[in-house]
Amino acid sequence: MxxxxxxxxxxxxxxxxxxxxxxxxxxxxxxxxxxxxxxxxxxxxxxxxxxxxxxxxxxxxxxxxxxxxxxxxxxxxxxxxxxxxxxxxxxxxxxxxxxxxxxxxxxxxxxxxxxxxxxxxxxxxxxxxxxxxxxxxxxxxxxxxxxxxxxxxxxxxxxxxxxxxxxxxxxxxxxxxxxxxxxxxxxxxRFAKAFRQLPFLIPISWQCTTIEPCQSIYQKLAALESVTVPTLSFAPGFPAADFADCGPSVFAYGATQADADAAADAIVALVIGHEDDFDGRVYTPDDGVRHAMQLAASASKPMVIADTQDNPGAGGDSDTTGMLRALVRNGATRAALGVMVDPAAAAAAHQAGEGATISLSLGGKSGIAGDAPFEASFVVEKLSDGRFIAPGPYFGGSAMNLGASACLRIGDVRVVVGSRKAQLADQAMYRFVGIEPTQQSILVNKSSVHFRADFEPIAEEIILCAAPGAMPADTAALPWSRLRPGIRIRPNGNAFAAAALETVGS
Missing domain, CATH: 3.40.50.2300 (Response regulator)
Structure with missing residues (x-):
């Protein structure tokens, strides 16, 4: 056997x-x-x-x-x-x-x-x-x-x-x-190998394969596979790892070296040809919330905002407060945000019990520049042990355990508070604390793209906001020091060596 x-x-x-x-x-x-x-x-x-x-x-x-x-x-x-x-x-x-x-x-x-x-x-x-x-x-x-x-x-x-x-x-x-x-x-x-590294970093929000340009790139990639090229991959990369090999790559396996090289080079040319398209609009927290509120007034489905820079799926601690402040400051109604990871706040909610009003210093404990705990009084609407099934297409039925969790309300804004981090990529991550996502006007998800799998079907529109967080929407904003010389630190951006010299001279 x-x-x-x-x-x-x-x-x-x-x-x-x-x-x-x-x-x-x-x-x-x-x-x-x-x-x-x-x-x-x-x-x-x-x-x-x-x-x-x-x-x-x-x-x-x-x-x-x-x-x-x-x-x-x-x-x-x-x-x-x-x-x-x-x-x-x-x-x-x-x-x-x-x-x-x-x-x-x-x-x-x-x-x-x-x-x-x-x-x-x-x-x-x-x-x-x-x-x-x-x-x-x-x-x-x-x-x-x-x-x-x-x-x-x-x-x-x-x-x-x-x-x-x-x-x-x-x-x-x-x-x-x-x-x-x-x-x-x-x-x-046995198959020959071809490996190519591309010349620019791609922000993760624009790596989404349900939108362009990646949607068509992957369609063409699949069409290139054949008996002579049994597998071909394009990895847009994770643009927050400060070492020489960070960045997009293409790797192909062919019956001959020529087969592998031709397939890899075709995808490289396709990706480079879309460099201008690997970008898009990102809102400030206030502009994003106001835009969402304006559209929500006549929408039949929720407006969904990606709190992309505090995405725990990209290294954030899922506890920054910029988007929560914007919701409260602009008087958003029927709004919900999740998941805010704060074990102390979750424990305090459990100690107080459902229906209690408690004063908290919520979130903001990661030391992110421009962020701080949000100090306010909240109503404890629902408590949970944090265990539930996430049946959506991303988690695919996985058993989740976010630890002691709660739904806290301030005004008409509800916050999912958990004790362990996981990006909000499933509608069940609202429902387990009593929030029905389809009944909200605005949903703020601490995620960049994975949430789209379960939320695109219920969303009126999806917009991206950049509140303070560990994963900048603009890859050029990161303090790079060890990338390979010559790679552009964003689409159509400066090459790494030039950016490093400018930083030194500033």
């Missing part, structure tokens, strides 16, 4: 974010499933929207014997601590060592992990697994669309395959694609 070792270790690292990822963050997972080992992986990873789930289903259909080691993930944040990385990577590598004779290995990774001691967290773990299995055993890896792919990752693996949707509704599909490619490798097929 074909024996395949499987493992997963996912983290998206914002090196400018305020909080690092400790080991415990991977144990409970945040918005991801909790850490699972051995046979438990085959149960907890089943029928959910993660790469490992898709791979397991495809592998079982092929009658492969799976050797599960460890799967874990943590919410995006600053660097993964050395302790956490070495403990998790060590357990995965040790599991592969103990697996005995293997026919292949599958790794479910993110592709944008930076640790306290490695810029390229994925390249390091792929290389460690390669050292164990040797050069002839196939090793395939599924990656996030936001992967900052490095030469080491390409060199040490037989195939890297990235998601094609943002919101990521195809994570399980990508695991299935990895299994299908591994099946080709097991039949002794």
């Amino acid at each position: 074909t024996r395949i070792a499987i493992a997963g270790f996912l983290h998206e690292t914002n090196t400018f974010a305020p909080t690092k990822a400790e080991y415990d963050a991977f144990v409970h997972g945040g918005g991801w499933p909790a850490m699972a080992r051995g046979a438990a992986m085959l149960q907890s990873m089943r029928d959910i929207n993660v790469g490992m789930s898709g791979f397991i289903g495809e592998a079982e259909a092929a009658d492969w014997q799976l050797v599960p080691t460890l799967w874990c993930a943590a919410s995006p944040s600053a660097h993964v601590t050395e302790h956490a990385y070495e403990k998790i990577a060590g357990e995965i590598v040790d599991g592969v060592k103990k697996a005995g004779k293997l026919d292949g290995v599958y790794l479910d990774l993110h592709g944008a992990m930076v640790t306290e001691h490695f810029d390229d967290g994925e390249g390091e773990i792929i290389a460690r697994v390669r050292d164990v299995i040797g050069p002839s055993v196939p090793l395939v890896v599924s990656l996030d669309l936001h992967a900052n792919v490095t030469p080491k990752m390409v060199e040490q693996s037989d195939a890297l395959i990235a998601y094609r949707t943002y919101p990521h509704v195809d994570m399980a599909d990508t695991g299935r694609a990895a299994a299908r490619h591994l099946a080709k490798l097991l039949r002794a097929q």
Whole structure:
């Protein structure tokens, strides 16, 4: 029987974010499933929207014997601590060592992990697994669309395959694609590799694949796949990791080197041709709220605002108060915001009980420039233990645990307060504390794009606002110091070296 070792270790690292990822963050997972080992992986990873789930289903259909080691993930944040990385990577590598004779290995990774001691967290773990299995055993890896792919990752693996949707509704599909490619490798097929890094950073809000230009780019990418080019990926990258290989990339696998090169070069040319389109309007908090209120007066569905710079899916702590202040200051009605992560406020609400009025210093505890706690009195409308199912297309039925949570009301603005962070990408993240999202005039989601999967169908319009946060909507606003020379720090922006010199001279 074909024996395949499987493992997963996912983290998206914002090196400018305020909080690092400790080991415990991977144990409970945040918005991801909790850490699972051995046979438990085959149960907890089943029928959910993660790469490992898709791979397991495809592998079982092929009658492969799976050797599960460890799967874990943590919410995006600053660097993964050395302790956490070495403990998790060590357990995965040790599991592969103990697996005995293997026919292949599958790794479910993110592709944008930076640790306290490695810029390229994925390249390091792929290389460690390669050292164990040797050069002839196939090793395939599924990656996030936001992967900052490095030469080491390409060199040490037989195939890297990235998601094609943002919101990521195809994570399980990508695991299935990895299994299908591994099946080709097991039949002794081998493919040439082509890898290209693009010349400009792409802000995450404009990486969305339900809008242009990415919608048509991915359609054309899929059309280029064939028998001679079995898999082709475009990763727009995660533009908040300050190291040389940060940025968009294209990677292709072909029957010949010429096949792989031609496919990769076609996508590179297509993306570069859309450089002007990787931008769009971002509102200030007050302008965004006033615009939403004006449209809401005659709208039949909620106006949805993305609080994009405090996106916990990009390293924010999900506790900045800029959008809440704008809602209250402008007298918004039938408005709701979530999730504000503040364990102390949630605990105070639980102690006071439903119906109580409490004075709080809410949020604003991450030390973000221009942000501060919001001090006011709130009515405790609803309490929850934070456990619920998120059935929307992004979380895909995952069990969520935000810890002690509450719905707090100030005027006619309601705030979802939780104790653990996860970006608001599912309508259930309002409903679990008694807020019906479809009945609101304005919804403010601490997310950049993933919320679109579940909220576009109920939204009158979606707008982006830039309140203070850890993930600037404009990538040029970040204090870059270690990018590769020449990469433009935003579409049509300055090249990195020029930007660094201007900073020094200012």
